[in-house]
Amino acid sequence: MITFRKAQASDLPAIVAMLADDPLGAGREDASLPLAQGYRDAFNAIDADPNQLLAVAVDGAELIGTLQITFLAGLSRKGAWRGQIEAVRVAGHRRSGGIGRLMFEWAIDQCRARGCSLVQLTTDKGRTDAHRFYESLGFTGSHIGYKKAL
Amino acid sequence: MITFRKAQASDLPAIVAMLADDPLGAGREDASLPLAQGYRDAFNAIDADPNQLLAVAVDGAELIGTLQITFLAGLSRKGAWRGQIEAVRVAGHRRSGGIGRLMFEWAIDQCRARGCSLVQLTTDKGRTDAHRFYESLGFTGSHIGYKKAL
Numbered sequence: 001m002i003t004f005r006k007a008q009a010s011d012l013p014a015i016v017a018m019l020a021d022d023p024l025g026a027g028r029e030d031a032s033l034p035l036a037q038g039y040r041d042a043f044n045a046i047d048a049d050p051n052q053l054l055a056v057a058v059d060g061a062e063l064i065g066t067l068q069i070t071f072l073a074g075l076s077r078k079g080a081w082r083g084q085i086e087a088v089r090v091a092g093h094r095r096s097g098g099i100g101r102l103m104f105e106w107a108i109d110q111c112r113a114r115g116c117s118l119v120q121l122t123t124d125k126g127r128t129d130a131h132r133f134y135e136s137l138g139f140t141g142s143h144i145g146y147k148k149a150l
Numbered sequence: 151m152i153t154f155r156k157a158q159a160s161d162l163p164a165i166v167a168m169l170a171d172d173p174l175g176a177g178r179e180d181a182s183l184p185l186a187q188g189y190r191d192a193f194n195a196i197d198a199d200p201n202q203l204l205a206v207a208v209d210g211a212e213l214i215g216t217l218q219i220t221f222l223a224g225l226s227r228k229g230a231w232r233g234q235i236e237a238v239r240v241a242g243h244r245r246s247g248g249i250g251r252l253m254f255e256w257a258i259d260q261c262r263a264r265g266c267s268l269v270q271l272t273t274d275k276g277r278t279d280a281h282r283f284y285e286s287l288g289f290t291g292s293h294i295g296y297k298k299a300l
Contacts, residue, residue, distance in 0.1 A: 019225060028226075028227050037229075042225050042230075046225075074218060078188040079189045086224060086226070108298070117299065118297055120272070138298050143297065145294060146272070146284045146293075150266055
């Protein structure tokens with residue numbers, strides 16, 4: 001029985017370990033304990049923000065997935081709220097078992113419950129498996145995502 | 151002398167008019183007065199959120215551009231803050247005059263001042279002029295942006 005809930009501070013080491021266990025994440029995360037202060041500061045900022053929802057998927061006592069939803073107010077599209085989904089990971093030993101799909105269905109429901117009329121995400125051009133997955137969920141890859149490091 | 155500042159409620163009709171004066175915006179915005187309640191509700195939500203900055207570019211008393219910055223806390227990249235730029239418009243009669251570049255330089259400075267280590271945006275695949283512009287500002291189009299209407 002897989003359930004979903006808001007992440008708690010005690011989930012943080014397992015969440016960071018999932019972020020690091022990824023071809024792109026491996027080079028830019030550090031899951032060693034005690035966790036770097038940056039992770040704890042970011043968790044506190046997310047946790048205090050009513051427009052942020054850091055969530056975990058749980059199977060019994062085990063944390064098996066994570067994602068972050070940001071609820072974005074904007075003037076465009078007659079003042080539509082958008083839900084933005086980021087930092088999606090499924091625990092390595094549970095991948096390809098349909099958990100990602102359950103997580104997205106849950107996340108999209110959260111966006112709907114908050115009155116969003118659009119859900120958006122970006123994914124690296126190299127994640128071709130992810131592209132097929134998002135298209136199967138009804139997403140359209142209509143945009144290019146640009147990034148600039150500061 | 152072009153200056154930049156946080157948008158005020160009295161700027162809202164001019165901002166919505168700029169959002170509507172665009173090939174993609176024309177079909178989805180409504181700049182008629184009085185403005186639809188959705189725009190006013192969205193303005194209030196943005197204005198009340200310390201992680202949102204709706205900004206305008208002003209030349210004398212005239213409003214000549216707008217953009218929205220969202221400051222996003224996230225665990226990824228060791229808890230890096232990201233600035234996300236959206237809803238960028240320059241008034242029709244002032245386009246191609248370098249104002250967009252000034253606006254982006256200002257917006258990137260705002261992101262830097264808030265401690266962001268990354269600036270991100272998405273743009274429709276059809277806006278080919280915009281793609282060249284973002285690349286000239288040092289952005290890399292490394293991602294695909296997916297959207298799903300609810």
